[in-house]
Amino acid sequence: SNPITANSQDTFTYELLPSVGDLIISEVCGDGVDGSNSNDNGSMEIYNTTSNTLSLANVQARYYNSNPGAPTQTVDLSGTIAPGGYIIITQNETNFNATYAPITADFSGSSFYFNGGDDGVDIYDTSTRAGILDSFNDNGTGASPWTWNDDNVFERTSTGDGALSGSWTENTIGYGTPGADNENPLPVTLSSFTAQYVSGNLTLHWTTQSETNNSGWNIYRSISDNFDEANKINSELIEGFGTTTIPHNYSYQDLSEYIPGSTYWYWLESKEYDGSNEVYSSISIDIPENNLNPPDLSDVYGLFQNYPNPFNPSTEISFCMDRDVFVTLTVYNLKGRKVNTIFQSNVKAKTINKIIWDGKDEAGNNVSSGIYMYMLKTDNETYLRKMLLSK
Structure with missing residues (x-):
């Protein structure tokens, strides 16, 4: 189990166990750079890509x-690594x-010589989920090792x-930046952005291959392909995955009103955490004239609209995944505060x-309208929808 520490304000600090992609080797400095x-x-630098404090109790x-x-x-690591934090391993700490x-x-x-050649390092999880979390150069995994120069970063x-080697940039000058952001950070790579209209519901889906300091997302909509005329449709920032090197899937349902037979652009x-932003190219979708014959839902996966909606006092939330996976279903208010985690378990693929x-709420109290x-x-993956409690 993960340790949980409560403070006087009834908030919680979680020390989670890392998974693949949570901890990455972000920089390797050869012994001869100086x-x-x-x-x-x-040295080698390990970076926490997540927004959570991670335990190093089972990490080597x-x-x-x-x-x-x-x-x-x-080397057995210990303690914790803060969100977006770094730890450094070297051969001689004094030097x-x-x-x-x-x-x-x-x-x-x-x-830990860091003297080039075909040397390499990795991060290893010794728990029941034992395995390599990340690596630099081949370490018997089957990838091809390469020869590197200990004068470089x-x-x-x-x-x-x-x-x-293609996952790294080799710098022939400079000492590197251990314990700080790299000079060439990973980009936010958006690999897909699509819109889907099913049974009267319009849902946006997007996938990232990597993210860097990504605080979250906003979505804009317009009746023309002109961003200056677009309006933001999400009331709260859609949470991102910070810095990560593994793909993540997002989903958001547009509950705004729309006119049948019209075209909309998104x-x-x-x-980013520092307030900077990037707007990606638009996509468009045509809304059909009517919805008398909804498409087959047998191959639709993700989180569905609750029913009934609006509701009082209870509602049914359905979802279907395309693979066996552990899921968490949580209700939040519009301020982004958690109201209740209503489901947390493994589910089977292609099962509603x-x-x-x-x-x-979690205390058993009825929430307000x-x-x-x-x-x-x-x-x-992250899927997000809205619902209305009306008393």
């Missing part, structure tokens, strides 16, 4: 002096700290497998799941 390859101050850093092959040395002051190393391994710039805007929400959001989350 002009000397004998002071043992090379492993060094490979020859790849592929067995680890030369394993590293002297070179990179005021940055200090968190862990050290006497055989490698920065992660791709969502691809870290065991492959834009996605990503918002029906969950009843009785209009109560108003608009509520319900969110379905998996390991890499």
Whole structure:
């Protein structure tokens, strides 16, 4: 189980166990970047891509002096890593700290040489979900090792497998930036953005291959392909996945009024934690004249509109996934505060799941009338819809 610590304001801090994509090796500095390859101050930087504090209790850093092959040395990590935080592993902490002051190393391994060649490192989970969380250069995984120079710095710039050289940029000058953002951070890569009209419901779907400091999303709609005439349709920011190197799927239902027989254009805007933004190219969808013959729903997956809606005092929420997966279904108010987690379990693929929400919060109290959001989350998907409780 994950430890939970409560404070006097009845909020909770969770120390979660990392999954693949949560912790990544974001930078590797060779021992010779400072002009000397004998002071043992090379390093690897591990970055927490999530918005959660992650436990390092079952995590190891492993060094490979020859790849592929067995680890030369394993260092057991401990403690936690903060959201968007870094930890640094080096061979000689004293020499590293002297070179990179005021940055200090968190862990050290006497055989973590960082002296180039075909050496490599990885992050390994020793729990019941044992496996490699991320890697730099091949470590026996089957990828092809490459030869690297210990005078250089490698920065992660791709969502691809870290065991492959194509996932990194090699810098021949500079000491690197251990403990801080890379000079060439991973981009937010949007791989798809589509709209779907089914049984009178218009839903937007999008997928990212990677995200960097992504606080969340806004959606804009217009009756013309002109962003200056578009209006934002989501009342609250749709939560992003921060920084991640694995794909994530999103879904959002447009509950705005629309006219049958019309065409609408939609834009996605990503918002970073520092307030900067990026607006992506528009998509359009034609609304049919009527909905007398809705399409077959047998191959539609995701989170469906609750029924009845509006409702009082209870409503049924249904969803269907295209794979066996662990899901969490949570109700929020319009301020984004959690009202109640009403379902949390593994579900089977291609099975319609029906969950009843009785209009109560986690303490069993009836909630007031108003608009509520319900969110379905998996390991890499987020679906969000709205419903109206009317008393």
